[in-house]
Amino acid sequence: MIDENIKHVINGNYIVIPIETGYIKPNEDLNSIIIPARELMEDGDYLVIAETPISVSQGRLIDEAQYTPSLTAKFLTTVWSKYIWGYILGPLLGIKKRTIKNLRRLPEETKAHKEVVLQLYGLKHALKPASEAGIDLSNAPGTCVSLLPENPEKVAHDIKSEIGKEVCVMIIDTDATYMKNGKYFTGLPIAIDGIEADKGFFGYFKGQLSENMGSTPLGCSEEISVEKALKIANIAEDYQKSLSTEMKTIHSVKKVLGTSETGVTIEALDSITHTPAVIIRKIN
Structure with missing residues (x-):
């Protein structure tokens, strides 16, 4: 199970342990995620990381x-x-x-x-x-936006190596994966194997006539079924939705940070607690 002193919530048969950090800045390493993950994770756990902190750490910002x-x-x-x-x-x-x-x-x-x-x-x-x-328009300073991470599968493998345990690392995006006739697809440019990606508008339009399966896994350190990946991704997303500091859209910025959409500074972003990742553990 888990030490009761460690912050966590229960979601069905899973324990969700948040990793809380400051704002991960452009070209900054991911140690604020990796170090606590290394300390808290056990073999068999999942580490689910939002795509934006990965992108920002890679410097993938566009003004x-x-x-x-x-x-x-x-x-x-x-x-x-x-x-x-x-x-x-x-x-x-x-x-x-x-x-x-x-x-x-x-x-x-x-x-x-x-x-x-x-x-x-x-x-x-x-x-x-x-x-x-x-x-992503909502978690970048000024008039900048962040693109999707570069090679999220490699990033997931690298983070797993740094954690040094038999865990599964997954990078996800809140943009939807859809299912129709047993096939999974997304409008996003990238996704894990088993989800047809880069469908753009056509995937989005078709998706409105299909079943919305929730968040999209972009990259994973392990070979994993789409069904399992989606389940774990959505448990992570459920936790994010419960947070008062969630900035899902650019219109959330003013409410959370108290500033205009274009007046966001790194200092303002760093003034709140961020939860860029969660550890998910199956309850035996």
Whole structure:
């Protein structure tokens, strides 16, 4: 089981142990995750890490203020995302009310964001009305955004090696994996084996007519079934959703940090407790 003095919650047949840190800064190592994981983990445990701290530690930040929106980016923001998806397709397909609300109040800066998506990932991903290509707007300073981690499977293997125990390390993104006719797919550019990735807008659209399976495992240190990976990823996501400091969207920033969406500093991000990872242990 677990020492009662160690912070944890029970989720069904699993114990969830949060790893709490400050803000992991650009190009900073991941020791604030690895060291407590090494101390707390036992053989057979899972370490589930959110994708953004990995990306930020890799320095995968893009300053969107450096991008000038093209006509295509402006159209995709104002007409396609805000109006067609915010008022017609979104309600018709039953997407989340929070997403619809956010689409209807897209800020001016979204045009530059769409240009970033167009240039780095192409139209297939830019057509997605929100959360394009897994780019995270909510946990980066200023006008920066973080891209998905580079080679998350290798990162998972490297972290496992540093922990030095027989554990499973998984990196996940909250963007959805869907299932239709027994096949798993995601709009994200990358996912573990068994989940068809890089479907962009087409995966998102098809996903609205399919079963939402929850968070997407991007990389894993072990060969693991998709079903097991999704189960563990969603236990981790359940814990994150319970936190008052969760910044799931850019609109959460003002509520959590008390600052404007574009006025976020590293100091402000470092002023709250972050939970970039959780340890998940099966109860015998």
